Amino acid sequence: MEKKTPIEGYICSLLLSLMSVLMFTEVISRYFFNHSIFWAEELIRYMFIWLTFLGSAYCIPEKGHVVIDMFIGLFPKSIQKYMEQLGNVIWLGLSIFIIYYSGTYTLNLMRIGERSTALKLPLWIVYAAIPVGFIFMVIRLIQLLYKESREQGKPDEA
Numbered sequence: 001m002e003k004k005t006p007i008e009g010y011i012c013s014l015l016l017s018l019m020s021v022l023m024f025t026e027v028i029s030r031y032f033f034n035h036s037i038f039w040a041e042e043l044i045r046y047m048f049i050w051l052t053f054l055g056s057a058y059c060i061p062e063k064g065h066v067v068i069d070m071f072i073g074l075f076p077k078s079i080q081k082y083m084e085q086l087g088n089v090i091w092l093g094l095s096i097f098i099i100y101y102s103g104t105y106t107l108n109l110m111r112i113g114e115r116s117t118a119l120k121l122p123l124w125i126v127y128a129a130i131p132v133g134f135i136f137m138v139i140r141l142i143q144l145l146y147k148e149s150r151e152q153g154k155p156d157e158a
Helices: 007-033 040-062 069-073 077-112 123-127 129-152
Strands: none
C-alpha cells in the first residue's frame, strides 16, 4: 500500500523551496549587483520557523524524532511497547499544554497589533507557527497512538 504524504509535508517542501530560491537570489543580488534585498533575511527566518514546527509534526508518523531507546530498553520486552505509548501520551499532553499557552500568546499579539521590522508583517502570523505546528503534532500523535493500539492486539511478525 502506498503511503500518503501528510499536508504538512507538502507545506514544508514548499517552504524549503521558497527559502532556497530567496537565499540564492539574495546571494546573487549581494555579490554581483552590490544590492541587498532588505526584507529577505527576515522572511527566510520566518519561513524557517514555520518549517521547524510543521516539520516536527511531519516527523511523527515517520518516527523521525529522537527518542531515548535506552530508557525503554530497561523494561522487560513485554511492556516496552506500553512504555513507548506512555511516552507518546505524555508528549500528547505536553503538546496540548503548549497549544494552549502559545495560542494565548499569539492571540495577545494579534490584539496588540505588533509588526515585524522589515516586512511590517503582523507578528502573530510568525508566532502562530507554534500552536499550528503543535495542533498538527497532536493530530499525528493521536493517529500514531491509535495505530499502535490496534497493532498491539496482533501477534508480532517474525
